[in-house]
Amino acid sequence: MGKFLPGKLPYEFLKKLVFTRLGVSxxxxxxxxxxxxxxxxxxxxxxxxxxxxxxxxxxxxxxxxxxxxxxxxxxxxxxxxxxxxxxxxxxxxxxxxxxxxxxxxxxxxxxxxxxxxxxxxxxxxxxxxxxxxxxxxxxxxxxRKRYVRTGGARPGDLIILTKGAGLEGTAVLASELEKELVPSLGRELVERAKRMMYEISVVKDAMVLMDSCEVHALHDPTEGGIASGIWEMALASNVSMEIYANSIPIREETQKICSHLGLNPLNILSSGALLASIKGEEAEKALKALESEGISAAIIGCVKKGKGVWMIKDKERRALSPPPRDEVYEVLESLLSSK
Incomplete structure (x- = not known):
């Protein structure tokens, strides 16, 4: 049996070792x-x-x-x-x-x-x-009835992402690899990236949405990034999702650091972003409510009947799967072990 690497326990072992041993109901x-x-x-x-x-x-x-x-x-x-x-x-x-x-x-x-x-x-x-x-x-x-779950997305919903992909991962990489990044990307960009750590709260995002529109599901995408978060929401809800690749907000700091390190911005730690599955007719109202509170957000996809998550980009449709492991951990271990 292989040894586990740092990070979350893999999905198959959660099902095998954890969910089968939950004491009494x-x-x-x-x-x-x-x-x-x-x-x-x-x-x-x-x-x-x-x-x-x-x-x-x-x-x-x-x-x-x-x-x-x-x-x-x-x-x-x-x-x-x-x-x-x-x-x-x-x-x-x-x-x-x-x-x-x-x-x-x-x-x-x-x-x-x-x-x-x-x-x-x-x-x-x-x-x-x-x-x-x-x-x-x-x-x-x-x-009693004022809560939602990850597994509540419904066909016809639109999917909203607040702030942007990879916020936490960007901040972690900028802090841990500062000396490596500054010569290529500049001190100003790296400092902005480090400060993104202080945007990781989604409490305000969630409360604004709950007060302004019909929310069917929320999810906090952390390890494995937006890709894992979307996949988990679809799996938990027993639905299919189509994601519009060009609509996913990704900040300049995230784009440049990930490009420099050869990472996918959708596969890195994303605390600070919130995924929301909103009744389709109320998605625009949700965006306006978030904007009025100074929270940037975008509609990045829709919920349909079926299974699986599909990424739509330039009329191409491909399956979206969660990364086997968060790419932040991989790059940090690789770069730090080589020193």
Missing amino acids: DERLLVGPSIGEDAAVMEFGDKVLVLATDPITAATKDIGWLSVHINANDVASCGVRPRWFLCTILLPEGSDESMVDQILSQIDRACKELGISVIGGHTEISAGLNRPIIIGFMMGEAP
Whole structure:
């Protein structure tokens, strides 16, 4: 048996090893573990509780801030405002007070930005670590029928993408490979790319959409980029999707960094973008609502009956599949190991 590489557990092993071992069933579970779903949804009387968990394992800068926003995105992708945060902070041996102070200050700042309460957690000095690791857990609540799921897209819907493809991946590459990129692309572009990390929240995007139009599905495309996110939404919804390649917003910074490194912008970390499947007649209204809040967005495709995802470009139609692995991880491992 081959060894797993860093990143998400491959889809086939999720189905084989995870989804078959879920303990006892609970009739109050409305949305449970499944490919593409960003959070669990539990029924609590006339309300639902939305719960999500995600770790921060690779980053070392702003990890407390990132932990809050990454977990908040998963709850918001159910159309629900995140409210309560818990986390486990694992610190390497030799950590000092300043590291703990920095991480907790970041968590506090991010929670205040989003109106979230820290309600618990755990801190520990752990042997065998070479950097701090945070495992976040976010919760939110909403009225019983006021939530959506990744698997809710319907034929006739139009697909909207906010901000653009590859935001997080662009920022990570600009930060980690700054010395390699600046001589070719210039200091100004690389600095702009690094600042894209601070656009990764989709809480506002999701709340604007939920308040302005009929939303059938939302999804937070992270690892594997927009390509994986679209594929997961189609699979979870049991529908087919057609994507208009020339309509996908990709910023100059992303285009130039990916071109320089030989990467596909659709296959890199995309936290900060939100995929939304909107009732077709209301898609334009959704775009106007987002624009009024300063959020750029575009209609990038449509939902149809059937299965599979198809990319349409210059009258050509080809199947779109998720990358086997996020291309950010591949290029970082390749370049850093060669040093």
